[in-house]
Amino acid sequence: MLSDVSSRSQDSIREHRIRTSRIALNAREVGQGPVAIFMHGITAVGAVWDPVLDKVKGALRAVAIDQRGHGLSEKPASGYAAKDFSEDVLALIEMLGGGPAILVGHSLGARNGVVAATLRPDLVRCVIAIDFAPYIETEVLDTLAVRVNGGDRAFASQQEVEDYLQNRYLKLPPDAVRRRAEHGYHAVGGHIRPLADPGAMSQTADGLRDDLEPAFRAVTRPVLLVRGAQSKLLSAEAFAKTQQLRPDMPTLVVEDADHYVPEEAPDVIANAILDFARKH
Secondary structure: OOOOHHHOOOOOOEEEEEEOOOOEEEEEEEOOOOEEEEEOOOOOOHHHHHHHHHHHOOOOEEEEEOOOOOOOOOOOOOOOOHHHHHHHHHHHHHHHOOOOEEEEEEOHHHHHHHHHHHHOHHHEEEEEEEOOOOOOOHHHHHHHHHHHHHOOOOEOOHHHHHHHHHHHOOOOOHHHHHHHHHHHEEEEOOEEEEOOOHHHHHHHHHHOOOOOHHHHHHOOOOEEEEEEOOOOOOOHHHHHHHHHHOOOOOEEEEOOOOOOHHHHOHHHHHHHHHHHHHHO
């Protein structure tokens, strides 16, 4: 049972490493209550969820992870299909002893949450799937792959990283840009480079092309579908087609947000998570 947000822990976010039976994952954790695992999009890190974690920590034990190949988590040479990511989060739920867990995913993380729920519905309470669904157009994924592969570059300073990110993610607020720069990059050989492994990112981008329709057909746990009204990744057409596939899934369209909904509208997302989790 979720408690009232104001009556729970006000702890600060704690960063630590969790070694599961499959992989060691960097995690940012705060709060008490039912376990909720937060999964970021491709090339990002768990820290992008910090504003959302801060808003749900009174009701949930919120754990945001760097997914495999990203951030400070392990980066194996291969194993970047949906099943690999999804089995990581299922192993994490078992390690935390908190199942069934609420899965909150953005983009890549949304796909992984839905697939995890099909693999082990007993470990998943519900899924909040943000701005990723079946039927994303091939040309959109082509553009994404170019951007992902182009992000592997060296920067002269942290300010240069922030300038690059602000130009790449036009609607991100300045604090979100700083958070990505601080947690998603590190100093190497006199330059600043992404923590995301380039080989892992290339494989992950390829994996996003796999047909997601079977997972959406098969999932039996409750799923909330969220889309940014201005998203260039999840088109209105692809979103509508997904609704036709699963008319039983509730939806939320966030106005004045593009693909990066959790960072642009953390209040809206936090409230949606809490409302949906309470219902299930």
